[in-house]
Amino acid sequence: PAAPVDPNAPAGPAAEAACAPQPSTEVGVTDTEVRIGSIGTISGAIAGFGTTGRNAMTAYFEMINAQGGVCGRQLRLVTGDDGLDAGRNRSETQRLAAEVIGFAGGVTVVDNGGADILAGTNIPDVSLAIGVNRGLLPNNFSPNPIDPSQPGNGTIAVMQYFASQGVTSAAVIWPAQADARLRGQAFVHDLNQAGIADVQTFEVQITETNYGPVAQQIANAGTQLVLTALEVSGMARLAQAFQQVGYTPQVPFYGAQAYGQQFIELAGAAAEGTTIAVTFSIFEDAPNVPAMQQFVEWYGRVAPGNNPDFFAIMSWASADMIVDAVRAAGPAPTRDAMIAYLQTLTEYTGDGFLAPRNPAGKVTGNCFAIVGVRNGQWQRIEPAAGFLNC
Structure with missing residues (x-):
């Protein structure tokens, strides 16, 4: 968590x-309390999709509450479940x-569903903003922002890195859902901007379980880089499909x-060799990143026993940002007052939790790290600490 606004004031409890x-x-x-809302996908076609994010929000609030809360008030998380339905997200x-x-x-x-409810209001929104319309709101300050003035996903620097490693062809797979489709197409833009012009695209059903045909087409083309807008079970099935057809991108x-x-x-074993770019510290960095x-x-x-993931990391950062805003707003x-604070948040890292980004300006930035699955475990590939391209 960020320090109090006054640098000379005592920190923490x-x-x-x-x-x-x-x-x-x-x-x-x-x-006695400050209530903060969070709406995720807990039920529906991809039940549990938002569970790790909710867990992370709960964990952050419990940590702050154990320190005495914020200015004498406890934090209370009030949740909603949209069931992967935009109408429910809106309601x-x-x-x-x-x-x-x-x-x-x-x-x-489907967070675009609630975008029009928040539009034109002074309600601080530090939600992840996966939907384009949600991210465009002037009162949205995502911890994982995507520049609305650009047609891509803000990953051109990452794609340039892989192009420098000799990648000239790629495949992008996304589920048949409007916002996921836009994200997938935005990856195609970023690949093209990085000089990777040979790009296959595939759209699959949200609940797709058989990725064999997609993997075979990618193998037949000899495609080098494979990128998706799938959720984690889809990614895992795709990895297994590559193993089954005997192809390793x-x-x-x-x-x-x-x-x-x-x-x-x-x-399982099909995860071996996975290589990704991330804009956050990884769990394995914990001994060196407080x-x-x-x-x-x-x-x-x-x-306990639940595995955190990308969405847990971003939700923890989101909680940190909004609690900092509550703290800055005073007694x-x-x-x-919270919006006024968030508008000043032009360089945020969460004390090294994330690579530098500009939530107020809706820009993630160009810093990233390369990590991968090696010998059955995630580990840093490059750099040994911190981030590249900063």
């Missing part, structure tokens, strides 16, 4: 103890907008969302 809550009439604020957003001071986390590909990227133990468990050590410790307390927090 001492700082919170020195700040007494003042009366507030703001939505989601009582004398849940409308319901929670009357109960919470702001939104954070929110692992769902030069760069089995799949996507940053592959990172985590779940992919290794689902893909912010990651906090995450690993508290996530394990809240969800009587308001939505306006």
